[in-house]
Amino acid sequence: MNKMGTSLPQLDNSEYAVGWIAALPHERAAAKAMLDKVHAPPRHKHSKDHNSYTLGSIDGPNGEHNVVIASLPSGRYGTTTAATAAQQMLSSFPSIKFGLMVGIGGGIPSDDHDIRLGDVVVSQPTGAFGGVRQYDFGKVTARGFEECGALNCPPEVLLNAMGELQSNHEMMGSTSIPAILEAVYQAYPAMADSRRGPAYIYQGVENDRLFCPDYIHMGGKKSCEECDCTKEIQRPERLDQEPFIHYGTIASGNKVIKDAKVRDLLAKNCLCFEMEAAGLMNQFPCLVIRGICDYCDSHKNDRWQKYAAATAAAYAKELLQATDASDIQNTPEARSVMDSREL
Numbered sequence: 308m309n310k311m312g313t314s315l316p317q318l319d320n321s322e323y324a325v326g327w328i329a330a331l332p333h334e335r336a337a338a339k340a341m342l343d344k345v346h347a348p349p350r351h352k353h354s355k356d357h358n359s360y361t362l363g364s365i366d367g368p369n370g371e372h373n374v375v376i377a378s379l380p381s382g383r384y385g386t387t388t389a390a391t392a393a394q395q396m397l398s399s400f401p402s403i404k405f406g407l408m409v410g411i412g413g414g415i416p417s418d419d420h421d422i423r424l425g426d427v428v429v430s431q432p433t434g435a436f437g438g439v440r441q442y443d444f445g446k447v448t449a450r451g452f453e454e455c456g457a458l459n460c461p462p463e464v465l466l467n468a469m470g471e472l473q474s475n476h477e478m479m480g481s482t483s484i485p486a487i488l489e490a491v492y493q494a495y496p497a498m499a500d501s502r503r504g505p506a507y508i509y510q511g512v513e514n515d516r517l518f519c520p521d522y523i524h525m526g527g528k529k530s531c532e533e534c535d536c537t538k539e540i541q542r543p544e545r546l547d548q549e550p551f552i553h554y555g556t557i558a559s560g561n562k563v564i565k566d567a568k569v570r571d572l573l574a575k576n577c578l579c580f581e582m583e584a585a586g587l588m589n590q591f592p593c594l595v596i597r598g599i600c601d602y603c604d605s606h607k608n609d610r611w612q613k614y615a616a617a618t619a620a621a622y623a624k625e626l627l628q629a630t631d632a633s634d635i636q637n638t639p640e641a642r643s644v645m646d647s648r649e650l
Contacts, residue, residue, distance in 0.1 A: 315347040323362065323373045324635050325627065326396050326406040326591075328389060329620075330379045330583050333613045334410040337507060337620035338376045340491045340498060341365060346373075353398035360396075365624055370632035375400050379583070387561075390586035397591075397642055404638040405462045405592045409623045411615045412557065412579035412597030413564055413607070415571075416517055420553055420578055421542065422599055424515040424611045427484075427622045428579045429469065430595040431554040432460045439595055441585035442573050443560035461594040464638045468630040469554070469594075475629075476552065483628070485549055487621040498617070505610045507617040509548045514610055517542065517602055520567035524605040531606055550598075550618045553578050557595050559585035567604035592644050596623050 329335040339345075342363030349360060359378050364371040377396045379388050389408070397403055414422040422428070430438030437460035460466070476482050491507070492499040498507040516531050517540045526533030558577040564570050570580070580603055584595045598615030601607040 315345055317347040317350065318362070318373060320349055320351070320400050321402045323375045323400045324402060324404045324638075325365075325372050325374045326393070326400065326403040326593075326641070327374050327376045327623070328379075328392060328396075328406060328408050328583070328593075329376060329616075330389065330410050331612075331616070332378070332381070333507075334616045334620070335361070335376060335378045336498070337613070337616040338409060338623075339363075340495055340507075340617075341487070341620050341624040342374065342376075344371070349399065351399075353395065356395040356399045358392055358395050358399075365627045367628060367630055367632050372627050372630065372632065372635065374627075375403065387586055389583035390591075393587055393591040393593075397645075401640065401642060403641050404635055405465060405594070405641060406587070407623050407626075408584050408587070408593055408595040409619050410581070410583070410597060411600040411612050411619065412581040413570070413601050413603035414579050414599035415558075415574045415577055416540075416602060417574070420555075421551075422553060422578065423542075423545070423551065424599055424601070425509060425548075425614050425618050426551045426553060426599045427618050428553045428555070428557060428597045428599065429622065430461065430557045430584070431469065432466075433556055433576075436556045437461070438555075439557045439559050439584045440575075440577065441560055442558045442575075442577075442580075443562060462592045462638055462644075464630060464634045465594045465626070467634065468626050471629050472626060473552075473554065481549060482552060482622070483625045484618055484621040487624055488617055491617070491621075498613075505613055507613045510611050510614055512545075512548075516606070518567075518604065518606055520571055520604070529608040530610070534606070552622065557581060557584060557597060559583065559595075564603040565605060565607050567602070570603040592641055594626075596626075 329338045344364045346362040361376040416422045522538035555578045598619035600611040600615035
């Protein structure tokens with residue numbers, strides 16, 4: 308991967324096919340670290356496009372995928388901001404075929420899904436949902452509150468690549484995420500340096516603690532050092548640090564969930580919560596990828612955020628590495644898909 312200071316190739320905006328949205332600064336850092344090549348900034352943007360971009364490419368099985376990484380304005384997050392960022396990106400990069408919403412999320416552990424910190428959740432169509440449901444948008448009826456929001460299904464090219472990855476992971480018993488992250492640490496050593504606080508590395512099983520839903524965080528520290536260990540849920544030991552990949556429905560909304568009882572009440576067979584994807588409902592054909600950084604309970608802290616951002620970004624890279632360039636080329640532009648949905 309070329310470094311930021313070297314002479315960078317300049318491509319036309321029309322040559323970019325993948326739109327990667329990263330809301331938080333550490334999500335953007337993780338995304339940038341995944342690029343095999345960094346490109347020069349765009350020569351021009353639409354007059355109403357206020358996004359900040361990093362351009363580059365990721366190697367695929369038969370060619371490079373040119374990627375646009377867009378960030379949300381600092382301190383302004385949520386569904387509406389994400390929708391605006393996507394619309395502005397398409398105004399400047401009209402050839403984008405689909406989007407990847409990549410970042411962190413809060414896990415919803417259950418008996419059916421042994422979700423741990425650092426694991427990755429990927430939106431996958433199931434039943435009535437296209438992979439994402441908006442839990443805070445709906446209508447009141449005689450039967451109570453009914454949700455109305457659901458993200459459209461990801462484009463077929465991504466679903467095909469997901470299926471390929473799933474089968475490969477089951478055959479091999481592992482993913483490429485550890486190797487991808489190791490290459491990142493070699494290229495950008497500061498990302499693995501924990502002297503200035505939690506880095507983009509695994510934070511240790513001793514710092515991954517899941518408590519009973521009715522047990523509230525104790526003490527004045529963000530860590531759980533003062534919490535009652537008898538209230539901790541005992542889970543099977545994993546043999547290594549490699550993150551698991553979970554496929555299913557992601558719950559999206561504008562609220563930060565910090566209460567385990569509320570988490571479980573809203574869960575409805577979802578795997579994690581996040582705060583941006585629902586803004587792209589009926590707007591932008593995309594896949595949502597979230598690294599798990601907490602359990603949406605009162606014990607929530609930011610220790611795992613950078614590592615979770617890194618594992619999500621590494622999965623996104625592995626997905627693109629498995630995606631055929633000709634399949635992307637044959638995929639309709641996102642703008643045309645959006646226009647057809649509005650008819």
